[in-house]
Amino acid sequence: SAAEKGGYDYFMLKEIAEQPRAVADTLLGRVTADGMLALDELRLPAEELRDVRKIVVVACGTSFHAGLIAKHAIERWSGMPCEVELASEFRYRDPILTRDTLVIVISQSGETMDTLMALRHAREQHSKVLAICNVNGATIPREADAVLYTHAGPEIAVASTKAFLTQLVACYLVALYLAQVRGTMPDREIARTIGLLETVPAHISEVLDTVEPVRELARSLVGERCVLFLGRHVGYPVALEGALKLKELAYMHAEGFAAGELKHGPIALIEPGLPVVVIVPSAAEQPLLHGKIVSNIQEIRARGAKTIVIAEQGDISVVPYADSLIAVPAVPTLLQPLVTTVPLQVFACELATAKGHDVDQPRNLAKSVTVE
Numbered sequence: 301s302a303a304e305k306g307g308y309d310y311f312m313l314k315e316i317a318e319q320p321r322a323v324a325d326t327l328l329g330r331v332t333a334d335g336m337l338a339l340d341e342l343r344l345p346a347e348e349l350r351d352v353r354k355i356v357v358v359a360c361g362t363s364f365h366a367g368l369i370a371k372h373a374i375e376r377w378s379g380m381p382c383e384v385e386l387a388s389e390f391r392y393r394d395p396i397l398t399r400d401t402l403v404i405v406i407s408q409s410g411e412t413m414d415t416l417m418a419l420r421h422a423r424e425q426h427s428k429v430l431a432i433c434n435v436n437g438a439t440i441p442r443e444a445d446a447v448l449y450t451h452a453g454p455e456i457a458v459a460s461t462k463a464f465l466t467q468l469v470a471c472y473l474v475a476l477y478l479a480q481v482r483g484t485m486p487d488r489e490i491a492r493t494i495g496l497l498e499t500v501p502a503h504i505s506e507v508l509d510t511v512e513p514v515r516e517l518a519r520s521l522v523g524e525r526c527v528l529f530l531g532r533h534v535g536y537p538v539a540l541e542g543a544l545k546l547k548e549l550a551y552m553h554a555e556g557f558a559a560g561e562l563k564h565g566p567i568a569l570i571e572p573g574l575p576v577v578v579i580v581p582s583a584a585e586q587p588l589l590h591g592k593i594v595s596n597i598q599e600i601r602a603r604g605a606k607t608i609v610i611a612e613q614g615d616i617s618v619v620p621y622a623d624s625l626i627a628v629p630a631v632p633t634l635l636q637p638l639v640t641t642v643p644l645q646v647f648a649c650e651l652a653t654a655k656g657h658d659v660d661q662p663r664n665l666a667k668s669v670t671v672e
């Protein structure tokens with residue numbers, strides 16, 4: 301009913317709007333007075349976390365994209381090697397799992413069969429499993445050794461939005477906690493990073509308040525058949541997620557590419573008028589990558605692509621090459637997916653709506669897939 305949707309036409313719109321709150325709620329109660337992390341709820345003793353030698357993140361769909369971003373944070377902050385794998389592929393290749401491997405499974409629903417089977421496989425190999433889940437008491441958290449719940453609240457729309465952002469927050473918390481327990485990052489750096497995470501809800505609100513041009517842009521592309529997404533570093537999984545949303549909701553051919561791979565193949569797809577969304581890293585923090593991505597934008601524009609550029613506010617270097625520019629607030633690189641994903645959700649939702657699709661119930665998809 302309309303009341304359940306909080307006055308929005310679709311649950312998805314309501315859930316997109318709830319993201320500042322969902323992110324704030326997922327941080328709530330997990331930070332001590334001196335700005336460090338209190339994650340006793342994990343019930344994974346600090347000694348055990350100190351003994352971990354490798355982390356493997358396993359998930360499906362949007363949750364897998366959260367895992368790809370988690371890898372950057374885990375390796376950077378905790379210095380621990382981290383692999384990320386699709387749950388449906390995981391157990392079929394006999395992954396190397398030992399007692400000192402920590403497997404992190406990410407699942408909004410906690411019921412995805414592929415992910416559950418991966419969890420069981422990991423536990424059979426005596427690896428510890430930590431679940432990041434949004435549904436209290438679901439099968440995956442019940443079978444895991446440890447759980448960190450995301451506090452997104454119920455997610456009804458099939459395409460994941462607020463659950464994804466809170467999964468990212470949960471992954472950042474786990475990465476910082478590992479750093480805290482293992483002493484791989486100075487305490488004040490941990491506290492500073494948590495402080496920055498706490499400012500993210502306000503930044504997401506700002507993105508949502510200024511998103512109208514993204515809606516207009518989406519409506520203008522209703523006749524297109526294909527959209528490409530390019531990103532690098534943590535922007536690459538964001539590109540994958542932007543493309544997945546467009547497939548799921550608008551039934552359009554959409555692909556996400558690592559921008560550095562453009563020259564190894566995808567550039568052959570560029571033709572006049574093709575919309576290409578590019579996620580640009582911060583010029584201040586990632587000058588090398590920033591420069592390379594700006595050249596990618598120039599290259600594809602020279603071949604006639606319609607460039608849709610998501611860049612940090614104040615990044616004037618992209619202005620001459622952007623047919624559309626979506627500016628997002630500056631946050632540290634690792635946290636950037638929390639702000640760059642939001643316009644892509646709105647973009648897909650609006651484009652699908654313009655095509656006349658029900659964004660809450662896309663064809664052929666289920667909210668949680670309980671078969672392998």
Ligand code: G6P
Binds near residue numbers: 362406412666
């Ligand atoms: C289904 C949904 C996706 C979701 C995936 C994983 O395919 O349609 O939106 O990302 O399952 O779901 P999970 O509940 O495990 O995060």
